[in-house]
Amino acid sequence: MTETTLSRAPVRLRAALIGLMAVGFFLAARLFWWQIVEMDKLAARQDDQTRYYAPIFARRGDIVTSDGMLLATDIFVYKITATPKDIRNPERVARELAPILGQPYDAILAKLKSRDKNVILAQNAPQSVGGPAQNLKERLGLGGLSVEGKTKRVYPANAFAEHIVGYVNVVRESAYGVEREYDEKLRGTDGWISGASNAFRDIIPFDVPASKPAVDGARLVLTLHSGIQRIAETELLNAVRETRATGGTIVIMEVKTGAILAMASSPAADLNAFADPANQPRYANPAISAQYEPGSVFKIVTVACALEAGTVNVHSVFDDNGYIIIGGRTIKNHDDLAPGRVTLTDVMQMSLNVEAAKMSVGLGAERFYQCLAKFGFGAPTRVDLAAEAAGKVKAVGDGEWREVDLATNSFGQGIAVTPLQMIAAVSAVANQGKLMRPYIVQEIQPANGAARKTNPEVVRAVIRPEIAQTLTKVLADAIIAESTNKASVPGYSIAGKTGTAQIPIAGMLDPRWTIASFTGYLPANDPRYAILVKIDKPQTSERGSQVASPVFASLAKQLVSMVGLPPDARVASK
Amino acid sequence: MDNPNPSALEINPGFNFSGVRALLLLVGVIALLGMMYLTQNSQAAMTGTRTLELQDRLERLRRENAQLEYEIAVLTTPDKIAERARRLGLRPATITQTVFIAINNYPAASKPASPATLAPTKSAAPMELLWNELLARLGLLSSGRTVEASP
Numbered sequence: 001m002t003e004t005t006l007s008r009a010p011v012r013l014r015a016a017l018i019g020l021m022a023v024g025f026f027l028a029a030r031l032f033w034w035q036i037v038e039m040d041k042l043a044a045r046q047d048d049q050t051r052y053y054a055p056i057f058a059r060r061g062d063i064v065t066s067d068g069m070l071l072a073t074d075i076f077v078y079k080i081t082a083t084p085k086d087i088r089n090p091e092r093v094a095r096e097l098a099p100i101l102g103q104p105y106d107a108i109l110a111k112l113k114s115r116d117k118n119v120i121l122a123q124n125a126p127q128s129v130g131g132p133a134q135n136l137k138e139r140l141g142l143g144g145l146s147v148e149g150k151t152k153r154v155y156p157a158n159a160f161a162e163h164i165v166g167y168v169n170v171v172r173e174s175a176y177g178v179e180r181e182y183d184e185k186l187r188g189t190d191g192w193i194s195g196a197s198n199a200f201r202d203i204i205p206f207d208v209p210a211s212k213p214a215v216d217g218a219r220l221v222l223t224l225h226s227g228i229q230r231i232a233e234t235e236l237l238n239a240v241r242e243t244r245a246t247g248g249t250i251v252i253m254e255v256k257t258g259a260i261l262a263m264a265s266s267p268a269a270d271l272n273a274f275a276d277p278a279n280q281p282r283y284a285n286p287a288i289s290a291q292y293e294p295g296s297v298f299k300i301v302t303v304a305c306a307l308e309a310g311t312v313n314v315h316s317v318f319d320d321n322g323y324i325i326i327g328g329r330t331i332k333n334h335d336d337l338a339p340g341r342v343t344l345t346d347v348m349q350m351s352l353n354v355e356a357a358k359m360s361v362g363l364g365a366e367r368f369y370q371c372l373a374k375f376g377f378g379a380p381t382r383v384d385l386a387a388e389a390a391g392k393v394k395a396v397g398d399g400e401w402r403e404v405d406l407a408t409n410s411f412g413q414g415i416a417v418t419p420l421q422m423i424a425a426v427s428a429v430a431n432q433g434k435l436m437r438p439y440i441v442q443e444i445q446p447a448n449g450a451a452r453k454t455n456p457e458v459v460r461a462v463i464r465p466e467i468a469q470t471l472t473k474v475l476a477d478a479i480i481a482e483s484t485n486k487a488s489v490p491g492y493s494i495a496g497k498t499g500t501a502q503i504p505i506a507g508m509l510d511p512r513w514t515i516a517s518f519t520g521y522l523p524a525n526d527p528r529y530a531i532l533v534k535i536d537k538p539q540t541s542e543r544g545s546q547v548a549s550p551v552f553a554s555l556a557k558q559l560v561s562m563v564g565l566p567p568d569a570r571v572a573s574k
Numbered sequence: 575m576d577n578p579n580p581s582a583l584e585i586n587p588g589f590n591f592s593g594v595r596a597l598l599l600l601v602g603v604i605a606l607l608g609m610m611y612l613t614q615n616s617q618a619a620m621t622g623t624r625t626l627e628l629q630d631r632l633e634r635l636r637r638e639n640a641q642l643e644y645e646i647a648v649l650t651t652p653d654k655i656a657e658r659a660r661r662l663g664l665r666p667a668t669i670t671q672t673v674f675i676a677i678n679n680y681p682a683a684s685k686p687a688s689p690a691t692l693a694p695t696k697s698a699a700p701m702e703l704l705w706n707e708l709l710a711r712l713g714l715l716s717s718g719r720t721v722e723a724s725p
Contacts (some may be wrong), residue, residue, distance in 0.1 A: 056633065059640060070647035076637040127641035131634060149637065156647035193629065195622070205622030207615070211629065230652040490669065557669040566674040 052197035052204075057151045058188030061217030063165055063178055066442055069226040070156055071165050072179065072271075076149045078130030080122040086144025086200070087112050093142060097121065100132045124152070143200030155271035161229050163265050163285035164222070164440060166386065167274045175274075176283045178220060178440060180386035185444055188217035221443040223259035228252055231558045232262035239551045240266045243516075243538035249287045249419045250551070251532045252559065255427040255521055257456035258436030260383075261529070263287050288381075288388040291416035292534070295501030295544070296351045297519045298412030301425055303344065304471050305371035306359040308463040314470050318342050324354050324361075327403030331357045334500070348497060349478035353411045360410035365396045368406060374462040375425040376435055377417055383438040384454075392416040412501060423532040425462075426519045429471050430495070430527035433463035476524035487518055487549035489556045491567030495527070496520015496552065498544035503537075513537040518548035522556055523568035531555055 034042065063072040080101070087093055090112035098105040101122050111119040122129060134147045153168035166177025174183045191214035196204045203209060232250040240248050252262040265286045269279035284290075306312045322338025324331050333339075333353050339346065347355040360368045372378065378393035393415055394401040408414040420438055428435040437457040445451040463471075475495035479485050487494055499517040502509040516538050521530040533548040533555070541547050559565070648654075659665075 059636075062643075069650070069652070070643065073640065073644050073647065075640050075644050127637055131638065134634075154644055156644055157651040157653075160651060160653075193626075203626060205619050205626055207618040208622045208625055226652055230656075558666070561667055561669055561672050564674075566676065 050197060051194060052201060052209075053192060053194045054203075056191035056193060056211070056214040057149070058190045058214040059151060059216040060153060060168065060172075060188060061186040061447075062219045063186075063222065064219065065161075065222050065224045065226045065229070067226050071161055071222070072153065072155050072168075074151045075154055076127055076130065077152045078122065078125040078127075078133065079120070079146075079148045079150075080125060080130070080133050081118050081120050081146045081148075082112055083118055083144040083146075084112050084114055084116065087142065088144075093140065093145070096136055096140070097133070100129060100136065101125070102129070143198075143202065158270040158272060159268045160226075160233070161224060161263070162268050162271050162283070163287065164224060164260075164263050164385065165271060167271045167283065169274060176387060177285060177385055178222070181384050182218075182220055182441065182444075185446075186217040186220065188447070189215040191215070216447040218447065219445040220441050221445065222440055223254075223261060223442045224263070224440065225261050227562050228559060229262040229264065231555060231562070232264040233268075235551055235555050235558075236264045236266050239533075239535055239547070243535055243540045243547050245535045245538040245547075247286070247537075248535040249290070249532070250534075250555065251287050251419055251423045252555070253423055253427055253438060253530045253532075255430040255436070255527050255530050258424070258427070258438045259442065259456070260438055260440050263440075284387065285385060287419045288383060288385055289418065291389050291391055291418055292515050293415060293501040293504065294412040294417050294422050295499035295515065295517065296353075296356075296411055297422060297426070297497045297499035297517055297544075298415070298417075299348065299351065299356045299410070300429060300471070300475065300497050300519070301372065301375050301377075302356050302359050302368075302410040303348070303474070304375075304429055304463050304467065305363060305368060307467045307471060308371065309363055309367055311362045312344065312359060314344055314474065316344055318344075318347065318352075318355050318358070320347075320352055320354050322354065324357055324407070326357060326361060326407040329404040329407075331404075331407050345474050345477045345481060348474055349481050351411075351498065356410040357407035360406050365406050368410070369393065369395065371462075372409075372415075374435075374460060375428060376421055376459065377415070377425065381418075381420050381424050381438050382459075383420060384441050388420070389418050391418055391421050412499060419532050419534055422517075422519055423530050426496075426521065426532070427530040428462050429468050430521040430530055431468070432465040433461050433468040435459040435462050472524050472527065475520070479520075484545075485549060486545065487520060487552045487556075489522065489553050489560070492522050492556065492560060492565075493524035493568050494520055494522050494556065495524040496531075498549055500542060500544045514542040516542065516544040516547035518544050518552040520552060522560070523565070525568050528565065529556075529559060529563075531559070 057076075059074040060072075062070060062074075064070050082093075084090070090109055094105050094109035094112055097103075097108050101108065103121075108121065111121060122133075125133070130147055130149055133145070136142070137145045137147055151172075152170075153172075155162075155165065155167070162177075164177050166175055166179035166181075168174045168179055174180045174186075179186065191212045193203070193209055193211040195209035196206050198204050232252060236248050236250045239245070247266045249265045250262065251260065251264075253260050263285070267282050269276075269282035271283075273279055274283070303312070307314075318341070320333070320337075320339050320342050322333055322336060331353055334351065337350060337352065339350060339352065342350070342352065342355065346352070363371070372393055378391055380388045380390050382388075393409075394405050405414045424435065424438050435458070437459050439454050439456070441454055443451055443453045472495045475497060476493050479487060479494050479496065487496055487498075496519055499515070499519070501515045501517070503513050503515060504510070513536075515534060515536055517532065517534040519530070519532045521527045531552055533551045535547045535551070538547045560567075
């Protein structure tokens with residue numbers, strides 16, 4: 001018996017030893033698992049349970065007009081929730097919360113007594129609700145009540161200047177306009193506050209809490225003037241309504257700097273209602289992204305190129321028999337005019353397509369298209385707004401270009417431009433031949449640091465100053481000579497040109513609709529402001545002279561009154 | 575039995591008083607350090623509480639300020655001001671109602687105000703600022719913007 005026990009003992013001992021070793025190994029493995037492999041996860045969980053961490057939201061920078069009108073800003077909205085099991089006296093809490101939330105006592109009480117883990121009492125509540133709710137939480141020591149604030153982008157003037165401003169959606173993504181273009185500058189940097197927390201996740205001030213303050217985004221001051229913008233929007237709205245047009249665009253620019261004073265397009269939509277799918281197509285800015293055939297306004301550019309090249313001059317006399325054949329196609333004047341001997345002023349006054357075509361043909365394709373490129377056509381203007389289109393100018397040898405394009409392009413057909421390109425080019429003529437880069441942000445004011453002003457930028461000199469002056473005089477004389485011109489402003493000299501362009505559709509031109517426009521500047525003897533008016537598919541008349549010119553005149557009258565521009569009787573008395 | 579050490583209840587001549595003093599001193603120093611530590615912690619906690627309160631107040635003021643700025647902006651949009659002005663019987667001046675007076679050698683006569691400068695200057699009185707703002711927004715500023723005669 002004893003021998004047997006003894007002989008078996010080592011086996012049991014060995015088994016026990018092996019068992020203990022296995023258990024030890026298992027424990028060591030588990031220890032290794034939790035202490036080494038899962039260390040970061042557990043530390044994070046521990047930290048999460050005992051550390052208080054709260055973000056301090058940075059406010060996105062404000063966007064204001066040059067005269068201080070607030071166009072976009074950030075406010076705080078609140079989500080108020082409760083954990084019913086942690087609310088000890090629901091009757092009292094409901095009684096106190098009811099007037100703050102503007103909800104019936106019974107409804108709140110029912111939520112506070114529900115068996116749900118969490119109940120939502122209010123969402124997107126304004127500061128007038130969130131602030132008092134937070135005060136109540138602190139006054140009553142309500143660990144079971146949570147008041148979480150977050151920033152929300154709002155647009156106080158709704159649809160005012162909407163195409164310029166753009167918007168920021170609920171997940172803080174920017175779209176269109178200045179919001180998109182200056183997203184990084186506007187965004188700011190969130191801060192935080194951290195410390196030990198209690199069971200309700202409220203901070204316990206064991207020591208000075210660690211924190212990093214939020215840095216708000218930069219404030220943007222636009223070149224836009226609220227008064228001028230309002231005039232533009234009102235005039236556009238009236239014009240679209242009166243002519244039963246589908247839409248339109250107005251741009252007002254300072255010719256010497258390229259600063260955009262107003263940029264309005266119709267239809268427009270409320271920036272606060274971006275969630276409505278019907279509004280989405282209305283947020284793109286047609287002034288920089290809608291490409292159209294400018295029509296006869298483009299003759300300003302063609303004549304400028306011809307004058308600069310010396311192929312015509314102010315004393316040139318043209319013999320216009322009403323048509324010209326280019327590339328096997330016959331080009332005619334509008335209304336089949338055949339005026340005979342005409343001057344350069346007559347060409348502009350009567351808007352003669354044939355003479356414009358002769359000028360571009362006289363220049364030759366290479367010089368003509370080089371000149372268009374110098375004026376900025378076929379390339380973005382580099383305006384500081386998101387989603388700018390480049391326009392389209394066919395190039396010789398690109399497969400699309402035909403000989404007749406050289407002729408039709410001269411009077412603004414077969415070429416696509418944006419309204420901003422057009423007004424920038426005309427402004428170059430007004431500005432002694434210097435093409436300016438259009439800009440919309442006048443100053444960036446960071447929350448920390450020095451403000452940065454935008455300096456006007458000369459892109460290039462496209463024509464000589466004397467050529468620009470000559471052309472301005474031709475344009476002004478053409479308007480004076482045209483007794484029925486509705487663009488005239490009493491006491492002021494105006495230089496400009498109407499445009500009536502057909503709309504290309506599926507390989508042909510739309511026989512029904514036109515785009516009526518007028519682009520001009522004033523005063524002609526010392527140009528300061530350029531105005532582009534474009535009305536899409538007007539129904540009362542197809543002509544720019546009937547539809548767009550009166551809008552230009554009305555705008556100009558109000559503009560000179562607003563900025564205090566005295567009449568230039570010298571030219572006007574001619 | 576005779577007491578081998580009759581003075582046993584008396585102080586042992588070999589007893590080291592300086593050792594006790596050192597011990598007491600050590601205890602005192604530790605107590606003092608403890609007190610200092612507790613005081614410092616208490617101060618830190620109080621400062622932390624105060625910091626939290628101030629940060630919280632700052633954040634609330636920041637939020638309230640944002641809300642107020644927004645509400646002011648909503649109430650002063652050009653359309654709202656125009657509507658109120660219309661109710662007061664005001665209307666935009668037409669070009670024929672604007673009188674420009676040419677003053678020889680007066681710089682402003684040949685240089686109209688840039689739109690950016692139409693914003694009221696800070697030196698103007700508050701009521702004047704408000705009035706100018708109203709006029710500028712409505713396009714009425716020209717009626718009061720004729721070139722002033724200079725001596």
